[in-house]
Amino acid sequence: MKLLSKFFILLACMVIAETATSQPFINEINAFRKADSITTPPKNAILLIGSSSFTNWKDVAKYFPEHTIINRGFGGSSLPHMIMYAEDIIFKYNPKQIIIYCGENDLTGGPTITADTILNRVKKLHQLIRSKYKKVPVAYISMKPSPSREKYLETMQKGNALIKTFMEQQKRSSYIDVYSSMLDANGKVLTHIFLSDKLHMNAEGYKIWQGVIAPYLVK
DSSP: OHHHHHHHHHHHHHHHHHHHHHSTTHHHHHHHHHHHHHSOOOSSOEEEEESHHHHTOTTHHHHOTTSOEEEEEOTTOOHHHHHHTHIIIIITTOOSEEEEEOOTGGGGGOTTOOHHHHHHHHHHHHHHHHHHOSSSOEEEEOOOOOGGGGGGHHHHHHHHHHHHHHHHHSTTEEEEOOTGGGBOTTSOBOSTTBOTTSSSBOHHHHHHHHHHHGGGSOO
């Protein structure tokens, strides 16, 4: 009996491990599903999708009180995850605008990841959104310069430039540059706007984002 119990425990662990591998961030997605089942999401909202810079902006609604916002950022995610879970984090909400912050984590995927890699992933996400939402405005927030990821800054700048050009060529699409606003007069990354991990922003960092993003939000 003990051997049988151990077998089923081992089997359960294997199933969980396989699910985590085939469906990364499924716990976060399930949390969104549960939240939506409890409270019906508002209509005609501005939808935020992306990684931890959105996840950690838990009081984002206070920064933009004139707007209705749905935040569906989940930490550690990259652009392929936005595509993988598009049905859950994009298409179920019918938003009036979509704001993307994603790409920074993609850079940590190894030496084969280039600025063109990030651009191509943004293109795929944008095309996917356009396959259903022809007229919904889409904005991409530039990858931010984090002190802990200084070695990626050159690739990040190249990627941002490519994405800027692409977004500005698309209809009802825009590029929001937060990168330059997070540098000091000498072009160095501001350090006081980050938490101790030197990756995620504190309230001062989000205050900068507020000023840069606000003009782009659809009323």
